[in-house]
Amino acid sequence: MENSKQGRTPFGERLLRARKNRGFTQKQVEMHVGIAQSNLAELELKGTGSSFTVSLALLYGVNPVWLALGKGPVTGGRPSPDWLDGLSESELSLVEEFVQSIVAARRRGHARRLPIDAVGSPESDRNREAHKRRASKGK
Template sequence: MNHFADRLRRARNLRGMSQSALAKACGLSQGAIANYENKTRQTAKGIFQLAEALHVNPAWLAQGIGPMEAADPVDAPHSTYQLSDPAHASQHGLWPFKNISPDVYWSLSRKERNILEDTMASLIRSFREESAQP
């Protein structure tokens, strides 16, 4: 992937996000996202917002430099996500929730997503503790 447009489209698709959901997540317009992906706009003024919303390395997104994965120490204790190619999906699939669409999830703010993730982690711990009791 030699072009910003291709990297943006790939990361967005791997996240299961529509252009509209990405626009909401990063504060840009859906038209701007479409223009980036169609190569109408060659450089993104909102590269850091896009990278944050997609959880990718801004240098990779902008120029193809470095790893695709973001190395954000702020998120490290809260997140174990990895971008994955649908062709190499695990047996659990790419999206674990049948009643919550990726678009809805990714349209939430980072703070709201962190709250959901912390809540899920707490529930999982609780379920594991219950099942370990005799």
């Protein structure tokens, strides 16, 4: 893997950045995770991956996929499936709306199955409005 201007690999840069952002010294990381300080120093310079990656990500509070591969959000969230990468903004909005409706239904304790092709259709909009009216009458 190619090294950056600072002589670090991309993985090493992410590792160093994550550690520094959390304010840990290499010695502190050694005590928390069990990786030898010298091994961590080497990983931060020319590493391309490690069996400690997930443990380090948890300690640093970063997304393990971001730390390992440089993909996805730096913190929080779950990695998104690859099939989302090819969707347009409007398609991503429809997927997000669909997921939010499932989460909301589960919170209310009565999730129902919706056909994926119905999301965003006039019929799904009518169903959503009818559901809102029924829910507001129950309050």
